[in-house]
């Protein structure tokens with residue numbers, strides 16, 4: 001078992017499992033966000049539940065943060081080790097002819113997503129913590145929709161948001177199907193079914209987030 | 223045809239190497255890439271210079287020793303082809319061709335284009351075999367019936383010639399395609415099942431010890447492999463390794 005933790009294959013499993021966990025989280029996040037387009041009341045209700053339910057706050061949220069840290073830290077460690085595995089670079093390397101740009105640059109798309117997460121945490125999470133635990137304001141189950149709309153007023157913010165989600169889509173395009181490859185799923189080599197599903201998901205979910213941002217940007221009432 | 227060659231020259235393992243440019247004329251499209259290298263070397267020897275050292279043996283695509291990074295691609299531009307089987311007609315008059323050794327911490331340069339690939343031997347020695355009782359009552363391998371599909375798959379994995387192009391192509395210098403082909407060629411067969419658990423554990427451990435990079439599933443290895451070894455082998459090894467480490 002200790003060999004499993006030290007081995008390169010185990011590191012792939014850690015990347016794959018933490019990545020899949022984040023994929024599930026992203027799906028759940030999307031489902032809540034899309035309600036803001038359909039019904040502000042539902043959005044407020046669900047957001048309030050997520051913000052005040054102790055299970056979400058004190059169990060799910062720490063697990064999520066741990067998952068994020070593991071995925072990012074392991075990604076950076078892997079990249080560092082992989083650079084060390086080729087200390088002298090090629091004078092001429094046609095890497096673009098045998099592998100896609102996204103598969104070769106997961107560290108770049110990953111770091112952009114990490115930077116975006118920093119901003120996102122500052123925007124929403126730090127704000128939440130301030131409202132709840134520092135200013136200790138009374139519970140207001142109707143504030144979320146307005147807060148959401150307010151974030152999407154600035155075209156610069158929306159621009160950053162859109163670019164980040166395009167990069168996230170690129171990251172997921174390789175990462176989602178790659179996680180099944182790392183876990184040894186036979187179906188992933190077949191080129192149909194599972195693989196097509198991962199590609200569709202990698203495009204549709206980030207596109208959905210972008211749609212939500214643009215929707216609020218153009219329809220906000222404040 | 224007339225060519226400009228840019229070749230990595232390095233006197234020995236400890237020397238600092240550099241790219242050196244050589245003009246070369248009179249190359250025929252029907253010559254193989256190695257014949258072109260032979261002509262260059264004859265010219266260099268005539269001039270009293272050191273010839274370019276490169277590995278080669280069979281010159282028919284089966285030994286896996288003629289390793290060169292040609293214009294940024296292992297074994298050059300032609301798919302499913304080793305350098306010795308590559309012909310100069312794939313190039314044009316006036317072309318500049320860069321020729322470099324495999325680059326990987328686990329494949330140190332010995333001289334010029336020759337790298338030390340004994341890391342592969344050690345991975346193979348760690349588990350790439352089946353233990354057979356040779357005391358005189360050895361069973362005939364053909365006495366165990368094997369499904370055709372499985373036999374074909376195992377045979378295909380076994381066609382890996384251990385050239386190292388997969389490592390050379392991989393942005394991470396990972397040896398997963400080679401190792402997984404060598405694991406698969408046994409584990410797919412009943413004869414290999416007996417040692418399947420320790421085989422995958424030992425071979426993966428050795429692969430990591432040699433300092434190859436981590437696989438990130440870019441698939442470059444499969445595209446550049448002269449024998450068309452498939453990514454399924456890596457998927458299979460991932461699966462077998464987890465099984466070996468958890469269930470045993």
Ligand code: SF4
Pocket residue numbers: 286381382383384385386387388389399400403443446447448449450451
């Ligand atoms: S898997 Fe292909 S590229 Fe790698 S060593 Fe074997 S034959 Fe060469």
Ligand code: FES
Pocket residue numbers: 277278279280281282283284285286287288304305306307
């Ligand atoms: S010299 Fe043997 S494979 Fe090319």
